[in-house]
Amino acid sequence: MSPRTAAAPEDAYTAEPFVPDHGGLTALRRAAADCRGCPLHRDATQTVFGAGAADARVMLVGEQPGDQEDRQGKPFVGPAGKLLDRALEEAGIDPGETYVTNAVKHFKFTQAEPRKRRIHKAPTLREMTACGPWLAAELALVEPELIVVLGATAGKALLGSSFRVTEVRGTVLEREIHGRPERLVPTVHPSSVLRSDDREAAYQGLVADLKVAARVLA
């Protein structure tokens, strides 16, 4: 086989054949560990599937696992996850009663040399689309009352490429997502708070948006 035909074309990337049609979240998580729906599995350590309460009222959707998440195999366990937990508590949402996941389940990064720090790289629209069947399956099983959209990538994955987080953050949207009517509150990704020049103001902005979500759930 020639190199030109060895890999699937980008528009053929999809997790669909790997997603089981029964068995609940446990079966999904197990199957996702073997997903080869796009090339991102090649360099990452492992699939980082969603985690949390199967009957959670709120699902938080981020972009993709980071360095720590990739190593530990769990979402939102790094610095951004810790900040998110603090912001959720301050907004009146118990982090232990949420379900957290990402639009893309493998860590995408660049690395200048082996053993150098791995630098996060944003997934492409094709990679987000390829991974979409996992998110659709999680939504269908958890059936959250509310989705908190964390940042631009999650927003584009759920709401389309015209999504702009600055335009809709802290508002309640009603949209059909993967065939289900959903309510969503977009906000920034917690990692953007960590990168902000004015970290305290960015953090308070995140908390304010999460308070909108808390009011929806009240």
Ligand code: SF4
């Ligand atoms: S990023 Fe998603 S679609 Fe791509 S291999 Fe990983 S789990 Fe599969």
